[in-house]
Amino acid sequence: MKSFQTRVLILGGGATGTGLARDLALRGVSCLLAERRDINAGASGGNHGLLHSGARYVASDMEAAVECREEGAILKAVAPQCIEDTGGLFVAVEGDDEQYVADFEGMCKKSLIPARQLDLGEARELEPLLSEKLISAYAVEDGAVDPFMLSLDNMAHAMTHGAQSIRNAKVVGFSMGDGRIQRALFLDETSGESFEVEADLIVNATGAWAGLIAALAGAEIHILYSSGSLLVTQDRLTKRVINRLRKASDSDILVPGGTVSVLGTTSVTIDSPDDCRPTVAETDQIIEDAQAMIPVLATTRYIRAYAGVRPLVLSGESGDARSVSRGFSLIDHARDNVDNFITITGGKLTTYRLMAEKTADMVCRKLGVKAPCLTRTESLPASTMGRWTEPGLAPKSWVRNRDEDDLILCECEMVSRNSIDSIIENMPGMRGNSMLKAIGMRSRVGKGPCQGGFCGLRITGHLYDQGHVSEAQGLMELKTFVGRRWRGFSPVLWGLPMVQADLQEALYCGALDMELDHNTDDFTCEDDE
Structure with missing residues (x-):
């Protein structure tokens, strides 16, 4: 059986995993990233590509709102090739909760999130496809991010600093001993070959699959799987991100991305992350709901639907997925008597860099590495890979x-x-x-x-x-x-x-x-x- 050795083994090749590989590589820590399928095969490739200003969470999760505001600004500065700084609008239409509309600007101020109220005529001049039934509009600092370019550029930069990667690598088990993971056991599902990796420390960055991977080491994480479906239009409909000005709900975001727009999303609790896929019923629901703010969506040509799973970590009793925090969870499994095992899950695409930084900080503390994080200020180079x-x-x-x-x-x-x-x-x-x-x-x-x-x-x-x-x-x-x-x-x-x-x-x-x-x-x- 083939065997590999590394100081840190990262499981999962999404934005957080590739961001962590880059962070560690810049600190001089050798690492190997193993991905079951390919880069961004999970939630990092199944989202709407929204670079959050934070305004979406000002009523439900102030901590997540502040994190999005701060990290969005950092990404615009250090990874401009991955970002389209579109700006965004929050718009309310007749029938929406007027009390929420009235409170919105104040809630944004509490989180230091810029939000400028617009005259309705100005809003429709900026985005002519907006409904004639508009009752309120605010300009915010949303943007669009290319998640594939982001992860590929992170991995490419990590590899130039010595990081390694393997894809098509499914974790099938851990060899345990002395309160540690001695070896991680893998199966290459395309070749049928087995191999193992020895590492000083293992980071579980598998997103919605984090609980399943943790269980292989005897650890326990309670995760609610929230599936969200999105639609891709044939043409780009707006210059800016358009958000429905109401409490977070289904079908309330339209994100322009290059030559198309992405419309969504839904929130459906599923039993397994592998059950995630869009349905005809969700497609119909998204279009019916969203046309209230952009009527032309009723007759737009859609070329694709897709879905991703939000890994929502439950700290208490489970409830509706919309009410669970969008913050991230960083877990040292020493609490589960597995000393060299860490899990990072939850969060948003916008906060991937912060998640990687905090995880790398924990990794370095456990390994005795003193090197500081550099990703907050060092530019992410554009790569031929992305x-x-x-x-x-x-x-x-x-x-x-x-x-x-x-x-x-x-x-x-x-x-x-x-x-x-x-x-x-x-x-x-x-x-x-x-x-x-x-x-x-x-x-x-x-x-x-x-x-x-x-x-x-x-x-x-x-x-x-x-x-x-x-x-x-x-x-x-x-x-x-x-x-x-x-x-x-x-x-x-x-x-x-x-x-x-x-x-x-x-x-x-x-x-x-x-x-x-x-x-x-x-x-x-x-x-x-």
């Missing part, structure tokens, strides 16, 4: 640097063959056996209106041509890739998307002998039966 996630970059690059022999493989997002080769070249340390999924996560491939219907085939063919896949591997990866895209496609099937879906189903089922299971919305191949 550059292709930016909407609109691929077509600009193709036009400016066009090679006459280059070909467009993804027409919706204008991703060329040379871009695909660049992505592969710049992820050697992140390679696993799921090449197509890795390319999709690190680029705009599959994120356009066809949702991978055509580019999936073309890129798979290119991977075969270049020898990156062989025999049945490419076809199996294509099946998984298209199946995952179909899960997001199926809840928004009406009008033109329905026609697109019929074409995609005919292409894959007719040409490649795949079968679409309408009960699970997954593709299977004939030889899977």
Whole structure:
């Protein structure tokens, strides 16, 4: 069995895990990050990309509101390539709680969150799609963040300072002894091979899966799993983030991101983080509720739905997910008689850096390391690993640097063959056996209106041509890739998307002998039966 050694083993490759890898690497602490699937495979890749001003939490969670305000300002300064400083509006419409509206500005002042009341005419001039039934509007300092670029840039910077990473690595157990974890046991689910990692200290940064991983070491964390679904529009509808001016509820945020907008979210308690997926009922609910503040949402074309799980740590009796703190939990499992085991979970994407800093502080105290945190002031360099996630970059690059022999493989997002080769070249340390999924996560491939219907085939063919896949591997990866895209496609099937879906189903089922299971919305191949 293969064996690796490191000083700190980080479990989980989301924003917090990659941020922690960077923080520790900058302090000179060697670390290895192990991720079951790929970077941002969990909640860090299933959120609305909102860089919170903190105003959303001024009534329910002042501590989280202040953390968001402070961390949002830091991220705008140190990671500008990952941030679009859009600004935001909080708007109320007829029928909304007027007492909450009246208290909003005062609550923002208590948390030192800037909020400027706007004349209703000025608000509609700034965002013409706002409802004519507006009764109040405030300008806040919200923004949009590219979570994939953020995590990839963090991991890339960590790796330049000696950090290592493994993906497709599932934790299957811990070897315990003398009140410590002696070894972490892993299974590479793509190859079937087992391996182990010896570390002085293990950090559990697996988000919604933190309780399940902690249980493998005999520790206990009570987590409420709150699933939130979101919709992606074909076009960008607003310049700014639009928030409903009411207590946190469903369907009250529209976040512009590059060339699209993301609408959501819901809050549905589920039994397992693996049960998270969007539904038709949630899609209908989101659109029906949100059109009160932006009426055009009723007739907008949606190209995808997706969902993420909020890991809400319960400190007392469980209740409604909306009432549980959005703060984070940092747990030293010495309390559970496991001296070298730490869990960090909860929180927000906006506060990932703070979560990583506090976790690194605890790690360093336990290891006797005196080096200070540098991520609060040191800029996060843009990396080649994360550059292709930016909407609109691929077509600009193709036009400016066009090679006459280059070909467009993804027409919706204008991703060329040379871009695909660049992505592969710049992820050697992140390679696993799921090449197509890795390319999709690190680029705009599959994120356009066809949702991978055509580019999936073309890129798979290119991977075969270049020898990156062989025999049945490419076809199996294509099946998984298209199946995952179909899960997001199926809840928004009406009008033109329905026609697109019929074409995609005919292409894959007719040409490649795949079968679409309408009960699970997954593709299977004939030889899977």
